[in-house]
Amino acid sequence: MTDLMRTLLISDFNLETFAAYLENDPGEPEIEPTVAPFGQVVQTLVDSAAWSNQEAAVVWTQPHAVIGSFNAAQRFERVDPERALAEVADFGQLLIGAADRVKALFVPTWEIPPGEGGYGFLEMRPGVGVAHLLMRMNLKLAEIASSKSNIYVLPAKKWIEGKTAFNAKLWYMAKSPFAPEVFKNAARDVKAAIRALHGAARKLLVLDLDDTLWGGIVGDQGWQNLTLGGHDPIGEAFVDFQTTLKSLANRGVLLAIVSKNTESIALEAIERHPAMVLRRDDFAHLKINWEDKAKNLVELADELNLGLQSVVFIDDNPAERARIRDTLPEVFVPDWPQDKTFYKSALLALDCFHQPLMTDEDARRTQLYRDEQRREQAKAQVGSLDDWLKSLDMRVAVQPLTPANLARATQLLNKTNQMNLATRRLTEAELQQWADNPNHVLWTVNVADKFGDAGLTGLLSVAVEDEAVRIVDFILSCRVMGRKVEQTMVHFAVDFANRREAKRIEATIVPTAKNQPCREFWNNSGFELNGENTFSWDPAQAYSRPESVQLIIE
Helix, strand or coil: CCCEEEEEEEECCCCHHHHHHHHHCCCCCEEEEEECCCCCHHHHHHCHHHHCCCCEEEEECCHHHHCHHHHHHHCCCCCCHHHHHHHHHHHHHHHHHHHCCCCEEEEECCCCCCCCCCCHHHCCCCCCCHHHHHHHHHHHHHHHHCCCCCEEEECHHHHHCCCCCECHHHHHHHCCCECHHHHHHHHHHHHHHHHHHCCCCCCEEEECCECCCEECCHHHHCHHHCECCCCCHHHHHHHHHHHHHHHHHHCCCEEEEEEECCHHHHHHHHHHCCCCCCCHHHCCEEEEECCCHHHHHHHHHHHCCCCHHHEEEECCCHHHHHHHHHHCCCCECCCCCCCHHHHHHHHHCCCCCCCCCCCHHHHCHHHHHHHHHHHHHHHHCCCCHHHHHHHHCEEEEEEECCCCCHHHHHHHHHHCCCEECCCCCCCHHHHHHHHHCCCEEEEEEEEEECCEEEEEEEEEEEEECCCEEEEEEEEECHHHCCCCHHHHHHHHHHHHHHHCCCCEEEEECCCCCCCHHHHHHHHCCCCEEECCCEEEECCCCCCCCCCCEEEEEC
């Protein structure tokens, strides 16, 4: 993640408190805010000089200040809703123009203080109520913003819940309509969004079982006597908690279990209890035994090929939470409520799982890891690595970057760390702009085998120079590393360079704390090391394609 994120704050009200929360919050990323001149929203949006060296921006406005028709509606003048929406569209175009200057532009939704609508029970009447008009304006704003991949409309309503969120005295004294808590909530969400955009979202949620997924001790009580479901407030709370966990899995968060239990007894409860929402196949991995949970957690992350910085650990036992915090500081261990009825709300309050987009690969992530376990089982039954690879019926499909795969390609670019040559971080627009250069070529790599389709899991890009082809991006998901996909990608790149009649093809690694696997691959690739970090090859000499891999060029 970038050590420092320079962020421009634009508003028609005082944002100094918001800037202070962003700047002083100790969590990553570190924000360096610049507050634009007070009330100069349109002027700042069109002034390119004001955006110099800024990487992100927040444009937070009041609806009556930027949409004239809404201002009139609040004065109980009859306005044409379509005219108000046209003004929203005009404002949206200003945002779209400004978004080209930063990696991310955040726009909080428009909100008004409770009771300011004034039409009472007619507030939601189309063409009459101010609340109805505001909802349409926010929907229009979100629709316009969606045309630009780096504009994110943030739901500000949750920041202002509570009677004290709007503060009239603060407005008259300091031109700040909100209480400090609102700005604190907003800063937390903006920082969480930036973390997600930099690929720092947590990917794996590890759970205990007894008194965490269900009530009671399964080894003592038996699965039939657990508190789960039924006409019981605690049992219902556990069902709701599991339902929320399953919704996280549907978003691409991996679920796993680390529990001190007898595995056969615990699995019987998971599979047989009628109120269980989560079943065995909902978990990417299980570590159910009587060993130290810290040891189990390290092994689990290693077996899933994930770093500990990707892990969240939930356990009802404060001693176990302290053990993980002390032993594995990279793992995020949230405080957990004693009252089981608050489990669901505690889970929903976590902001570490936010993703900037959802792809088919995200929705299928648990299944992808389950497929990987089947591969490992097959590997244990085969004598040699080569025999195992041949048995997989590996298929690697290479295709150009297209509008259909741009989102997933950008996600892979920004999330992959281990097998990543340059560790570039680009928005969709920036990646597309780079690929549009006539001297650049970018391909996506899809991997499948007899156990399943891993989807788009690799990127390969090159820059064609005078007498050389330079590999810029060489990226592969950890899920498919070590199966000769890397060698197949190099074979394809060398063949491309040969067809371009290049004198050499080279790859320069940009070392990071996490891409040592990429360095090791290139060290063993057969390429000649020139200098400290550049590897080269004569394209006139063929680079062998692994026999165990079928290459498909689309």
